[in-house]
Structures are given as structure tokens and as C-alpha cells.
Amino acid sequence: MTPDRPSGDHLVEVLAALANPIRLRILATLAHGRDYVSHLAREIGISRPLLHMHLQRLEAAGLVVGTLELSDDGKAMKYFEVADFDLHLTAESVAQAAATLTRPDPAPGPADKEKPR
Amino acid sequence: MTPDRPSGDHLVEVLAALANPIRLRILATLAHGRDYVSHLAREIGISRPLLHMHLQRLEAAGLVVGTLELSDDGKAMKYFEVADFDLHLTAESVAQAAATLTRPDPAPGPADKEKPR
DNA sequence: TTCACGTGTAAGAACTTTCTGACATGTGAA
DNA sequence: TTCACATGTCAGAAAGTTCTTACACGTGAA
Numbered sequence: 068m069t070p071d072r073p074s075g076d077h078l079v080e081v082l083a084a085l086a087n088p089i090r091l092r093i094l095a096t097l098a099h100g101r102d103y104v105s106h107l108a109r110e111i112g113i114s115r116p117l118l119h120m121h122l123q124r125l126e127a128a129g130l131v132v133g134t135l136e137l138s139d140d141g142k143a144m145k146y147f148e149v150a151d152f153d154l155h156l157t158a159e160s161v162a163q164a165a166a167t168l169t170r171p172d173p174a175p176g177p178a179d180k181e182k183p184r
Numbered sequence: 185m186t187p188d189r190p191s192g193d194h195l196v197e198v199l200a201a202l203a204n205p206i207r208l209r210i211l212a213t214l215a216h217g218r219d220y221v222s223h224l225a226r227e228i229g230i231s232r233p234l235l236h237m238h239l240q241r242l243e244a245a246g247l248v249v250g251t252l253e254l255s256d257d258g259k260a261m262k263y264f265e266v267a268d269f270d271l272h273l274t275a276e277s278v279a280q281a282a283a284t285l286t287r288p289d290p291a292p293g294p295a296d297k298e299k300p301r
Numbered sequence: 302t303t304c305a306c307g308t309g310t311a312a313g314a315a316c317t318t319t320c321t322g323a324c325a326t327g328t329g330a331a
Numbered sequence: 332t333t334c335a336c337a338t339g340t341c342a343g344a345a346a347g348t349t350c351t352t353a354c355a356c357g358t359g360a361a
Contacts, residue, residue: 302361303360303361304359304360304361305358305359305360305361306357306359306360307356307357307358307359308355308356308357308358309354309355309356309357310353310354310355310356311352311354311355312351312352312353312354313350313352314349314351314352315348315349315350315351316347316348316349316350317346317347317348317349318345318346318347318348319344319345319346319347320343320344320345320346321342321343321344321345322341322343323340323341323342324339324340324341324342325339325340325341326337326338326340327337327338327339328335328336328337328338329335329336329337330333330334330336331332331333331334331335
């Protein structure tokens with residue numbers, strides 16, 4: 068499997084999604100096998116709404132995939148599993164990704180008005 | 185060069201440091217060669233105090249290294265350069281790192297008191 | 302002495318992320 | 332009908348991050 072080469076903006080999203088202890092734990096738990104959210108919440112020890120939010124962030128970044136299924140007894144269950152990803156980060160690869168950033172953040176033009184007094 | 189295998193806590197720090205467009209641009213710029221902060225600030229187009237903050241975050245994560253030097257004309261110059269790093273992230277490696285997290289975040293015990301009404 | 306250039310830091314505004322505690326929906330079984 | 336269990340969402344508090352403005356210090360040259 069060859070490493071992904073995400074665009075700058077996507078890279079930021081993926082890194083931000085990974086940069087959180089709870090979300091790391093979610094991924095680690097899902098790595099053992101798929102699970103549905105209520106059960107996963109109990110497993111990890113956080114509230115369901117909170118888990119819901121973290122899963123959204125992970126899914127938006129493409130790190131997990133969720134599918135809504137109907138269990139045998141008719142309950143709607145949302146199962147999540149890890150999407151396998153392969154990120155290789157070095158000074159070089161990061162620099163390349165940075166080149167494709169869509170100038171989102173710094174916005175305003177000249178700064179540092181600081182008068183030397 | 186073999187990839188690093190950071191502990192969970194350190195991994196979160198590194199990822200958080202990388203998960204920002206400005207900091208990505210800083211790394212990309214420094215990848216071309218070392219630079220001192222005032223010049224780098226002009227280069228990137230952000231204020232010096234802001235850059236100072238971002239550099240601190242990058243240095244704390246071990247992604248850049250700064251050295252204070254005296255220029256020929258006696259000025260104190262702080263030069264930064266990228267530390268070369270090599271992170272290989274997959275579902276597996278992330279899961280392993282997560283296992284070493286020092287239970288920092290979720291803190292409180294049972295949650296989801298939600299009465300089923 | 303003043304200017305231009307370098308360094309650092311601190312206070313507060315503005316914004317984003319994280320988290321809790323409701324509330325709403327649905328199903329099947331007792 | 333009520334309970335247990337599944338889903339989702341929203342409002343607001345709390346905490347963290349980002350950013351500006353302003354101040355401090357230093358040097359060498361005009």
C-alpha cells in the first residue's frame with residue numbers, strides 16, 4: 068500500500084482529526100473490529116453525544132466509515148469501522164502539501180504594524 | 185531513515201502542531217533553508233508575535249530547532265530550522281500509540297446519564 | 302540622541318473546540 | 332402502555348487556540 072498524498076487543506080483536516088486523545092482511542096478501539104456508537108461509547112467511557120461529535124470529525128476526515136444497518140430485531144444501528152489510511156509525514160512531504168494550501172487562514176495582508184518606538 | 189514511533193501523548197502534540205495551515209507554511213518555508221524570526225515573519229506575511237507563538241508550538245513538538253546567534257554586527261538573531269522527522273501513520277500505528285496515552289482527557293468516570301424517558 | 306533593526310513577553314479580544322444535559326425519533330418485548 | 336435500547340440534534344457552558352496591540356530589552360549607524 069503506497070502512502071496517500073493529500074492536498075494541504077485535506078492534510079490539515081486529517082491531522083486535526085487525529086490530534087486528539089479521545090479520537091485516537093476511538094480509532095484504536097475500532098481497529099479491533101467494527102462497533103456501533105452506543106456500545107462504543109460505553110466501551111470508551113464517554114457520553115454518546117460526545118462520541119457522536121468525534122465520530123463525525125473522524126468521518127469527515129475520511130478516517131472512519133459509518134453505515135446504518137438494521138439489526139435482526141429491527142433496531143437501527145450505526146456501525147463504524149476504520150478506513151485504512153497510510154500517511155507518511157516528513158519535512159518534505161509536509162512542505163509539498165503546504166504548497167497546495169488555499170490561503171485559508173492568515174487572510175489579511177500586511178501585518179506587524181509595530182512601531183519600533 | 186526509519187519512521188519514529190512516538191508515545192501517544194507526544195504523537196498528539198506533534199499532530200496538533202502540524203494541524204494548522206500557518207505552521208505548515210512555516211515548515212515549508214524553513215525547508216528551503218534556515219531563517220530568523222523577523223525575516224520569516226515578513227516572508228510569510230504574519231506578525232512577529234504570532235509567528236513567535238507558532239514557532240514555540242513547533243519547537244515544543246520537536247519539529248523545528250531554534251538557536252540564538254549573534255550576527256556580525258552584534259545583533260541577537262534567533263535562527264530556526266526544520267528538525268527532520270519521519271512519521272508513518274496507519275490505523276495500526278495509531279492504535280499502538282493510543283495504547284500509551286496517559287488517560288489525560290476524558291477524566292470523569294461514567295457518563296451518559298441520559299434517562300430513556 | 303534618535304533611528305532601524307533584532308529579540309522577548311503580556312493582556313485581552315475573537316474564535317473554535319470540547320463537553321454536558323436535555324430533547325426528539327424509532328423498534329421489540331414485557 | 333411502559334420499558335430498554337437504538338438513533339439523531341440542539342443550546343449553552345467551559346476550555347483551549349489564535350491573533351492583535353502594546354510594551355520591554357538589546358545592538359550599530361547616522
